[in-house]
Amino acid sequence: MNRASQVARRTGGLTLIELLIGLSLALIVLTAAFSVFISSSQAASEIQTRNDLRSELQIAQNYLAAQVREAVYVFPKGTALQLGTGTGYTTKRPSAGAWRVGDDAAPILAFIKPPADVTVSCASDDNGCYTFYAYYPVLRSWWVSKAGGANNPGQDAQNQDRWLLVEFRANFVPPSTLNPADAKAFRPSLSAINSASPYNPPSAGQSGRLLLDYVRPPALAPAGAPALFMQQDAPAPSTLQTPGSVSVSVNLAVSRQIRGKVLQVPGQNAATPPAETVQTITVFPRNLGSLAP
Numbered sequence: 001m002n003r004a005s006q007v008a009r010r011t012g013g014l015t016l017i018e019l020l021i022g023l024s025l026a027l028i029v030l031t032a033a034f035s036v037f038i039s040s041s042q043a044a045s046e047i048q049t050r051n052d053l054r055s056e057l058q059i060a061q062n063y064l065a066a067q068v069r070e071a072v073y074v075f076p077k078g079t080a081l082q083l084g085t086g087t088g089y090t091t092k093r094p095s096a097g098a099w100r101v102g103d104d105a106a107p108i109l110a111f112i113k114p115p116a117d118v119t120v121s122c123a124s125d126d127n128g129c130y131t132f133y134a135y136y137p138v139l140r141s142w143w144v145s146k147a148g149g150a151n152n153p154g155q156d157a158q159n160q161d162r163w164l165l166v167e168f169r170a171n172f173v174p175p176s177t178l179n180p181a182d183a184k185a186f187r188p189s190l191s192a193i194n195s196a197s198p199y200n201p202p203s204a205g206q207s208g209r210l211l212l213d214y215v216r217p218p219a220l221a222p223a224g225a226p227a228l229f230m231q232q233d234a235p236a237p238s239t240l241q242t243p244g245s246v247s248v249s250v251n252l253a254v255s256r257q258i259r260g261k262v263l264q265v266p267g268q269n270a271a272t273p274p275a276e277t278v279q280t281i282t283v284f285p286r287n288l289g290s291l292a293p
Contacts, residue, residue, distance in 0.1 A: 046263060053214060053254045053265045060165060060212035061252050061281055067133060068248050071111035071285035073190065073241060076233040077102030080198035081110055083134060083168055083208075089146030090166060090208025094139040094217065098198060104227040105218065108136040109248060112172075112188065114287055121184040122173055129171040130188050132201040137163035137215055137228065153213050158257040161219070165212035165228075165252075171205040190291050216255040216264070224274035226251040234288075241288040248285070251278035 014022070068074075075081070081099040083091040093099060093106045101108055113131045115122065122129035141160035144152060153164070174186035193199060215228070226249070234245035255264045268277045 046258065046261070049256065049258060050263050050265060050267075053256060053263065056212060057252050057254050057265055057279060061250055061279060064135060064211070064250055065281050065283045067113065068109070068111060068250075068283045068285055070113050070287055071133075072114050072130070072287045072290045073112040073193070074231065074233075074246050074248065074285060074288070075101050075110040075199070077231065079110070081108065081134065082198040082200045083136075084206060088208075089143055090138070091136075091168065092138055092142055094137055094142075094163060099134075099136065101231075106137065107228040108134055109229040109231070109250075110134040111248075111285070112291070114290065121180060122171065122186060123176075123178075123180070123183045126171055126205060128184065129173060129205075130186075131205075132168075132170045132172065134168040134201070135211070135229070136166055136168070137217070138166050140164050140213070143210070147210075151210055153210060156256075158260075159214060161217060162213075162255060163215040163217050164210055165215050166208050167211045168201075168208045169205060170201040170203065170207075172202050173204040187291060212252070212254070214254045214256045216253040220255055221253065222268075222272075222274050222277055225253070225277050226275060226280065228252070241285075243286050243288050244284055246285055246288060247282055249280055249282045251280045253278045 079101045081101070083099060095106050097103075097106070099106065099108045101110060111133055113133055115128045115130060117125070117127040120128035139160075140153075140156070140162045143164050143166075144155055144160075172186070172188045174183040178186060218225075218227075228251055230249040230251065232247045234241045253264065253266065255262060257263075264277075266277060266279055
């Protein structure tokens with residue numbers, strides 16, 4: 001075979017070795033590109049999740065603050081509360097024992113709000129009722145295992161130890177023996193409220209609903225971090241509450257683990273002061289003192 005034919009055959013295609021080398025290089029490039037794509041997708045997903053957590057925290061905190069601001073009475077620290085049966089999934093404490101205001105291990109905030117519409121009677125319209133409100137945590141894994149429908153946020157195996165923040169409501173309905181005028185003017189009595197221990201909220205219209213998901217429990221908080229709820233009571237909280245004498249601080253932090261990485265809002269690191277690992281808002285209820293003693 002002469003030199004010319006060898007050159008012609010050589011330029012007519014690739015050898016097997018050249019083809020394998022080319023495929024190997026292409027595979028390396030594709031693998032690198034795929035890794036960059038996966039990393040970028042995960043980073044984008046984490047950013048979106050963090051933004052969602054931040055938005056949900058802000059919405060829940062603003063809503064809760066607005067509710068507290070309208071309170072006519074805030075249950076003082078030390079008050080024992082019995083919510084529902086105490087064993088239902090919407091009222092089950094994340095730890096053993098009874099609900100007690102001021103217990104940081106299972107914090108609870110409880111207060112009474114005035115009617116949303118004073119022109120209607122509670123006997124015929126819930127908007128005319130004084131309403132008992134309570135906010136407290138429930139263990140996420142427990143809630144998910146029991147709840148159904150829209151009240152179930154869905155399974156999340158990596159975050160079973162997180163809390164859910166729950167809103168509980170119950171209406172103070174006037175006795176059926178009252179005439180329409182008295183029923184419309186009906187309001188709960190502080191003496192009746194303070195004489196019960198534990199205090200059982202009225203049974204009418206009781207409901208518990210999910211307000212915020214992935215609330216950080218104390219076990220995951222740094223030492224010295226503020227409790228979920230903190231309140232400053234009046235000098236004689238069981239009988240005397242006036243505007244400015246009671247304040248409530250809501251200290252929220254959310255934490256969610258995704259693919260082994262913990263996303264937290266507010267963001268934090270080892271050097272973050274404990275007080276800055278929560279988002280705090282302090283509220284002074286403005287309708288205190290309007291209930292009969």
